[in-house]
Amino acid sequence: MRFRALIGVSLAAALAAAPVARPAHADQAFNLIWMSSAALLAAGAVGDLVRGNDISSNTMPREVDLLTFGAGMHNVWSDNEDDGKLRSALARFEYRPSYYLWITHPIAGIEVTSKGATYLYGGFMADVRFGKHFIVSPSAAVGWYNQGDDREMGSPLEFRTGLEAAWRFDDGLRVGAAFHHLSNADLGESNPGVEEATLNVSLPIQYFVGR
Helix, strand or coil, rough: HHHHHHHHHHHHHHHHCCCCCCCCHHHHHHHHHHHHHHHHHHHHHHHHHHHHHCCCCCCCCCCCCCEEEEEEECCCCCCCCCCCCCCCEEHHHHHHEECCEEEEEEEEEEECCCCEEEEEEEEECCCCCEEECEEEEEEEEEEEEEECCCCCCCCCCCEEEEEEEEECCCCCCCEEEEEEEEECCCCCCCCCCEEEEEEEEEHHHHHHHCC
16 A cells, blocks of 8 residues: 555656646646646555555545446636637547446546547546545546537547546445546647536446346
């Protein structure tokens, strides 16, 4: 456990020391997410060291595979370029396997907007626990963006970072809210970036396949 805590603190320090992006509105969102993620990972590592509250601890409930359904808004933080005209409704479907490495597990999913944009992605999420029920989860993913009639993102390759705060019920069901930032890290012709806000429900896969 001490070794895992050391890894967590080291990762958090590396994130906190990362170069700060330019002060555009999208970069501010990116910086906020990453600095918060670094703080959360550090808190999770300290919690593991002091209380033994990581996923492998006997004091914590066993996790299950989750199917996550989210609904909210794409491009919630408008700028002068779009003047708020490209806001759109967002639906998300995500699979979260119960395979954990320390507090980190893989994710894969798809997002669809009401203006026809799609985003296929895969990445990782870390579950930082505050007791048995409240979980804050930073995540990072990479995926393929198809514009449809929605905002031009400058490149089909887009990176997604975000935070989710959720309440975990005893059977593994989670209900929470999430905020994500999408951008291409200046790999495309332009990099406007967008922010997304959703309400999420994560259902144990046993709800669908039986116990």
